[in-house]
Amino acid sequence: MSDDSRKVALVFGGSRGIGAAIVSRLADDGYTVPFTYVSREDAANDLVAKVRGAGGDALAIKADSAKKDDLAAAVGTTIDRFGRLDVVVVNAGVARMGLIDAVPLEDLDLQLDVNVRGVYLAIQAALPHMKDGGRIVTIGSNIAVRSGFPGASVYQTTKAAVAGMVKGLALDLAPRGITINNVQPGPTRTDMIGALGNEGMDMVTNMVPLKRMAEPDEIAGLVSYIARNEAGYITGASLTIDGGFAL
Template identity: 60%
Template sequence: MNNLTNQGRTALVYGGSRGIGAAIVKRLAEDGYDVAFTYVSRPDAAGALVDEVAALGGNALAILADSTDASSIEHAATAAHARFGAIDAVVVNAGIYKAGQVGEVSISDLDQMLAVNVRGVFLSIQASVPLLKDGGRVVTIGSNVVNGVGSPGSSVYQLTKAAVAAMVKGLALDLAPRRITVNNVQPGPTKTDITSGFLEYLIERSPQKRVADPSEIAGAVAYFLRDDAAYVTGASLTIDGGFTL
């Protein structure tokens, strides 16, 4: 059932059709938001998510948008605004991971991870800011690898997520005069398509002997959107069950 407090509010989720992104879309819809979200490769999953939100009594809009393309990113923001009006919250979840030790990473993989995980995050926020209400919220999805990796092959991914954690601090100051908060959620191992092939390994390494459910990450995002989180900005919250302690 939709939260009456949030009815009439709008959220835009970049990278929302699967995994953590889909869990965020569903949680925000349950909390009463009209939710626009982007997808890039799975129109079937995007359509199914729109139907699932409708079944919850909510409204969702799926927008095809490539996070490496500035014009595509801008289109997503304007499409969300055209459908639902001024935006209350923006969540930037779009990201990619390609493993490789320093001698193995191709220039193409390096450029793609930087384009999506850093440039795309900044451009998504930049495109959305003019359409955000004063007092609105911005949340990025980073990673617990900022605190430590523990195994080789993730240096590029780690640097992109460290860039996001640093970026939110500067953006928080830029947007503070409008009382727009900017915060970062850093998930640890989570049950998604990406981790499906090595869940047992991750579970064994985890202090809690489990991985997160995507809904737990969505819950952290929902916290940053609450009225009583209005004084929290420039922060990074790690959710990894003690994985990087």
């Protein structure tokens, strides 16, 4: 495939919420955007139709970020179909709240598997197919900087781990000119935060100095910027976008 072919951005966890906004934004930026989902085939197919309706190209791939083979297969499908990989965004994440005396082992394992192990394995699978000078973006959380409420210890652990992972990988990948950065959203209007219920969402919104949640498009805009050539000197950074919550 010639170097003139359309650039390809693979988004892990792209079917809903922040991931879906990133898929749409990168497609608007001119990328072909394969993305993974785990359960919501309906949402994934709707997003593909939306992107194609707007003149872009996207592909939905079922792949569980908790499964190493699924992650490798998603990368394989991307290369088979599009022949190149320029940008990788690892957005898939799960949040299970609970105080330490009430956290089931399954919730602990699921969050570690998807939010930490899955991020590392996705990047490990993608790297051999990326050209020098590529871009990797993880989606962490501002909770790595400040929790603010009880019951989030496991989720906070996973997002702090991603911030550390990105620093280490930035050094590993610098010789190849591949940058890796971690976008840390604050409360953002998606299904994940909707799970807190109205009372929980009001509580969290009131903790934000700007007194509102982010829209997923606002997070996608920062990812779009990091993917550009002009952002090539940013690496190993955790960029918090949270309306001042963590200050």
